[in-house]
Amino acid sequence: MSAPDTLEREQEPADEHLTMGIDPWEKNWMLVSIVLLVVFAAAITVAGFAAGFQLPGEESEVDPRTVATEGPWAEPGLRELGEGRYEAYILAQAWSFAPRELVVPIGAEVDIYVTSPDLQHGFKITDTNVNMQIVPGQVSKLSFTFDEIGEFPYICTEYCGSAHAAMFGTVKVVSQADFDAAESGATDTSEATDTSEATAEAQG
Amino acid sequence: MTITERAPSTVGGSGYDLSRFERRLIGVHLFVAIIALGIGSLIGPLQTFEYSNVNLYQYLEPVLQSYYQGLSLHGVLNALVWTTFFIVGFTTFTTIRGLRRPLRHPRINVAGFAVMLIGLLMAAVPLLLDQATVLYTFYAPLKASWAFYVGLTLVVVGSWISGLGFFLTLHAWRKDNPGVRSPFIALAGVINAAMWQIATIGIAVQMLTMLIPWSLGLIDATDPQLARTYFWFTGHPLVYFWLLPAYVSWYGMLPKQAGGKLFSDSLARLSFWMFLIVSVPVGFHHQFVDPGIPQVWKWLHAVLTYGVFFPSLLTAFTVIASLEYAARQRGGTGLIGWVRALPWGDPSVTTQLLAGILFMFGGISGLTNASYNLNLVVHNTAWVPGHFHLTVATAVTLSFIGITYWMVPHLCGTQLWGRRVALVQAWTWFVGMVIFSNAMHMLGLLGAPRRTPLGEALYVPDEWNGHLLRVSIGGAILLVSVILYLVVMYKTFRAPKVEAALVPEVPIAESLRHPQLTPVWLDRFKPWLIAAGLLVVLSYGPQLVDQIMDMSLNSPGPDFKVW
Amino acid sequence: MSTTEVQHDDGADGALPEEHFKPTGTIFVLVLFVATIILLWASVYVILLSRGVTL
Numbered sequence: 001m002s003a004p005d006t007l008e009r010e011q012e013p014a015d016e017h018l019t020m021g022i023d024p025w026e027k028n029w030m031l032v033s034i035v036l037l038v039v040f041a042a043a044i045t046v047a048g049f050a051a052g053f054q055l056p057g058e059e060s061e062v063d064p065r066t067v068a069t070e071g072p073w074a075e076p077g078l079r080e081l082g083e084g085r086y087e088a089y090i091l092a093q094a095w096s097f098a099p100r101e102l103v104v105p106i107g108a109e110v111d112i113y114v115t116s117p118d119l120q121h122g123f124k125i126t127d128t129n130v131n132m133q134i135v136p137g138q139v140s141k142l143s144f145t146f147d148e149i150g151e152f153p154y155i156c157t158e159y160c161g162s163a164h165a166a167m168f169g170t171v172k173v174v175s176q177a178d179f180d181a182a183e184s185g186a187t188d189t190s191e192a193t194d195t196s197e198a199t200a201e202a203q204g
Numbered sequence: 205m206t207i208t209e210r211a212p213s214t215v216g217g218s219g220y221d222l223s224r225f226e227r228r229l230i231g232v233h234l235f236v237a238i239i240a241l242g243i244g245s246l247i248g249p250l251q252t253f254e255y256s257n258v259n260l261y262q263y264l265e266p267v268l269q270s271y272y273q274g275l276s277l278h279g280v281l282n283a284l285v286w287t288t289f290f291i292v293g294f295t296t297f298t299t300i301r302g303l304r305r306p307l308r309h310p311r312i313n314v315a316g317f318a319v320m321l322i323g324l325l326m327a328a329v330p331l332l333l334d335q336a337t338v339l340y341t342f343y344a345p346l347k348a349s350w351a352f353y354v355g356l357t358l359v360v361v362g363s364w365i366s367g368l369g370f371f372l373t374l375h376a377w378r379k380d381n382p383g384v385r386s387p388f389i390a391l392a393g394v395i396n397a398a399m400w401q402i403a404t405i406g407i408a409v410q411m412l413t414m415l416i417p418w419s420l421g422l423i424d425a426t427d428p429q430l431a432r433t434y435f436w437f438t439g440h441p442l443v444y445f446w447l448l449p450a451y452v453s454w455y456g457m458l459p460k461q462a463g464g465k466l467f468s469d470s471l472a473r474l475s476f477w478m479f480l481i482v483s484v485p486v487g488f489h490h491q492f493v494d495p496g497i498p499q500v501w502k503w504l505h506a507v508l509t510y511g512v513f514f515p516s517l518l519t520a521f522t523v524i525a526s527l528e529y530a531a532r533q534r535g536g537t538g539l540i541g542w543v544r545a546l547p548w549g550d551p552s553v554t555t556q557l558l559a560g561i562l563f564m565f566g567g568i569s570g571l572t573n574a575s576y577n578l579n580l581v582v583h584n585t586a587w588v589p590g591h592f593h594l595t596v597a598t599a600v601t602l603s604f605i606g607i608t609y610w611m612v613p614h615l616c617g618t619q620l621w622g623r624r625v626a627l628v629q630a631w632t633w634f635v636g637m638v639i640f641s642n643a644m645h646m647l648g649l650l651g652a653p654r655r656t657p658l659g660e661a662l663y664v665p666d667e668w669n670g671h672l673l674r675v676s677i678g679g680a681i682l683l684v685s686v687i688l689y690l691v692v693m694y695k696t697f698r699a700p701k702v703e704a705a706l707v708p709e710v711p712i713a714e715s716l717r718h719p720q721l722t723p724v725w726l727d728r729f730k731p732w733l734i735a736a737g738l739l740v741v742l743s744y745g746p747q748l749v750d751q752i753m754d755m756s757l758n759s760p761g762p763d764f765k766v767w
Numbered sequence: 768m769s770t771t772e773v774q775h776d777d778g779a780d781g782a783l784p785e786e787h788f789k790p791t792g793t794i795f796v797l798v799l800f801v802a803t804i805i806l807l808w809a810s811v812y813v814i815l816l817s818r819g820v821t822l
Contacts, residue, residue, distance in 0.1 A: 018723040020470040025794055026521050032801060033517040037510045043812065044506065044576040048499075052820035053577040055492050057499040064759050094766055118762045120343045120428055122584045126651040129580045129818040131493050135428045136345065136759040138495035142821045153663045157584035157653035159339055161346075161766030162270065165661040467790070521797060525790040532788075539795045564800055568807050575808070581815050649814065716788070 056132050056140050059113070064136035068093070068117040078102055078110070087111040090154075092121035092134045095163035097154065103172045105179035109145045122157025125171055133158065146173040220304045226296070227615050229313060233293025234612065236321065237286050238693055241601070244281030245686040247274045252640065252679025255672040257659040269334045271657040272767050277331055279340030280356075283596060285324060287446045288359060290604050292316065292366045294449050295393040297611065298456075299370045301710050302390030305380075308373040316366030323358025326351045337767040339655060341435065342415070344426040345761030350419035357411045360404050367397035385719040385727050388472060389456040389712060395476045396448040398729070399441060402736060403484050406437025414757075425760040429496040430751050436487035437744065444483040444512075446596050448476065450603035453556065454523045460713035461553050461610075462546050464530025467522050469715035473726040475515035475522075481736040482512040485743030492579040501747050502576065508743060509574035516567060523560065529716070551626035555606030558634040559599045562641075566594030569645060587648020589655075590641045598637050602630070605689060610708040612696050617707055621695035625688055632685035640678025643671040 047053040067073050072089045076098045079087050088110050091098040104110060114123045114134050121134040125144070132140040146152075156167035174182070222230070247268070250260050254271055261271055268274050296313060300306060307313055330336040330349035338346040342353075374386060374394045410431055417423045455472045459465055466472060488505035491497055528542055536545025547553050569591040572578050582588065613620045620626065648654075650668060658664055658672060725731065 015724050018721060020474070020723060020726075021468070021717050021721060022471065023468065023525070023790070025790060026468065026471065026518075026525070029521045029794075029797060030518065033514055036801060036804065037513060040571070040575060040808065041507055041510055044578065045503070047812075047815065048503070048577045052822035053580070053815055054820075054822045055499055055502055055577060055580065056495055058497060059495055061496070061754075061756070063756075094762060119346060119766065122653065124584065124651060124653070127818065129577075129815060129821045131580045131583050133491070133494045133584070135432065135495055137427065137756060138429050140493075140495040144819060144821055147819065155651065155653050155663055157656075158343070159272065159346075159655045161762075162272065165657050168661075168663045520800065521793060524796055525793040528790050528792045529788055531792075539792055542792045564803075568804050571804065572808055572811050578808075578811050578815055580821065581811055581818070649811075
């Protein structure tokens with residue numbers, strides 16, 4: 001029942017007549033595999049380039065040695081761009097985010113810019129598709145619209161040293177009324193930062 | 205059924221067996237590999253227990269300072285040391301035994317081992333001294349001791365030297381056997397070595413131009429983005445370097461062990477050649493959420509990653525069909541009932557069957573990772589270690605364990621100690637990994653970060669707790685499995701020598717169709733190497749040029765030790 | 768059900784040594800595999816779609 005050890009040369013077909021000898025069912029399987037992969041590729045391409053479920057791309061570069069003291073990350077936080085449109089500058093550093101809390105009104109469309117002055121970090125907002133690698137020297141950017149009231153932690157998802165597990169912040173999505181009240185209530189961002197710092201320490 | 209042992213194509217017919225020297229050379233590779241796996245895998249469960257707030261690290265000082273030092277050791281020892289030493293040893297075996305001829309230049313292979321060993325020892329010192337707690341990805345500007353970088357570089361260089369030894373041996377065989385198809389297991393091992401040589405150019409450049417000079421103080425700072433691109437140039441083909449030796453066994457050996465034959469020689473070869481050309485140009489799928497890389501390049505690598513999924517789907521068919529053939533030869537019947545007819549009593553077979561089953565699921569989560577925007581859901585989450593514990597830690601590692609179940613007694617001239625113990629080892633690995641990995645995937649979908657001691661994290665919602673506990677339970681079961689494996693290996697090594705006829709044979713599967721009927725283009729290196737080079741240039745060239753031209757070494761990292 | 772599609776060629780009659788065997792069980796396993804791939808992959812796709820656009 002075993003194939004012969006050797007094949008006599010005269011039995012062997014000429015090279016150009018050799019075939020792969022593929023089983024017809026295996027051929028069908030190859031077709032199924034290709035169709036499956038093509039369909040998946042189409043689905044991710046449409047979602048990414050037509051429907052807006054897009055990855056971070058090439059944004060801009062910064063000097064990590066000065067980024068914490070000069071430019072937009074020197075004063076991290078949320079800024080209004082126009083009606084319902086905002087930009088957020090977030091500095092990821094060992095081992096905290098600045099700011100630690102981002103209060104946004106519901107429906108806000110926020111361009112989120114994150115960079116790091118020291119090590120690589122991660123920035124993932126729980127329950128959203130915002131997920132970025134933070135690399136010193138590079139600006140990571142995604143835009144997101146916050147459509148649901150609630151608290152959404154942003155967690156450092158890249159190892160950055162001994163207190164990595166303590167590194168997180170929170171997006172608070174509030175009603176427009178609460179947001180306006182907080183704005184006019186002269187609560188500046190540094191105070192909000194202090195509060196969440198105290199909370200984090202109390203929990204630790 | 206006759207159980208005779210022969211190479212797939214024994215034209216030339218010599219019955220050359222390993223020399224005493226070659227046995228020893230392979231043996232020392234396996235020895236280092238198994239020690240690394242033992243230490244690395246004993247640390248793994250500590251991480252899983254931490255998830256349930258049981259932090260055993262505090263009792264292990266001063267041996268292990270932290271969760272992260274443990275995690276660094278776990279990753280380096282298991283993913284880099286165990287795999288590389290096993291693979292080089294196993295490929296030495298398949299080259300010699302596949303070709304039935306001695307190594308052409310044994311000194312080259314001895315030199316390869318020596319360089320790898322020196323590298324390992326160099327890297328081990330800072331790792332153990334907590335001077336290289338940078339995890340096995342060592343992302344700049346986390347700064348380890350220079351000895352860690354130099355050591356890892358030497359391990360890679362040593363594997364290159366050994367790879368050259370394999371290639372020269374195959375080349376010599378081909379000169380002696382013109383017109384004969386190279387025996388599959390030997391050819392496949394050399395294809396893997398060739399792929400590895402191309403793939404490791406990335407990490408070599410990263411080490412030599414950036415990390416080593418930086419750690420020695422010759423340059424002040426790094427470009428972390430470029431370092432990542434170099435790293436992942438090597439980082440993804442690395443997983444195929446691990447996987448392909450398991451495929452060598454699944455295609456070329458397991459069918460024999462199961463009592464059957466390789467279903468398709470030509471498709472087995474085709475899938476290895478496909479891995480040679482598409483393993484490398486896919487690295488950006490690890491950098492989907494990176495800044496500094498345009499989306500179109502990420503998309504291209506996503507599509508190419510789908511391309512590298514294809515030979516694995518092909519492998520699924522060929523390997524399962526080979527097993528089904530074996531099972532039916534053994535009297536198996538039914539649409540699925542034939543599976544029971546496989547030799548589940550043989551631990552070497554059981555390990556590899558279970559490894560294959562979990563690999564099907566690992567493949568699915570890997571396909572998800574590679575799917576461009578789907579990666580946003582899972583990137584840097586616990587899903588990722590959940591995934592690669594199905595692939596490298598099960599498909600690869602459990603298969604390698606299965607290979608040692610015949611290869612170690614074969615090399616030692618003994619018999620496997622404790623067949624039943626080894627079976628329990630196989631099943632506990634399977635069950636432990638199912639529980640662990642499923643929980644990790646779920647945690648990832650909920651947003652839990654990877655490589656983080658979640659037991660001490662401040663943001664863990666109650667919703668995660670059940671999964672965290674299951675991670676620990678899986679880890680505990682895996683701990684049992686690792687201990688059983690180490691016991692079996694030790695006892696087998698120390699077992700009394702038996703006469704040659706009682707020593708496990710080398711399982712080399714014949715193919716259903718004679719390999720000489722396989723087209724010649726499936727036996728030639730040149731066209732595939734050219735295709736591999738072209739694809740690397742097209743998929744990486746423009747971005748590499750762009751990032752290198754744009755390089756700014758301005759990231760020195762913190763001026764204090766961060767761990 | 769019995770599947771005895773394995774036919775042997777003894778290779779003694781001078782014909783090329785090929786054996787024909789229809790891998791019905793393999794096809795069955797792979798159909799299940801493809802169904803699982805689609806199910807699990809699509810479930811993550813749905814999660815992606817439910818978590819909002821990032822552009």
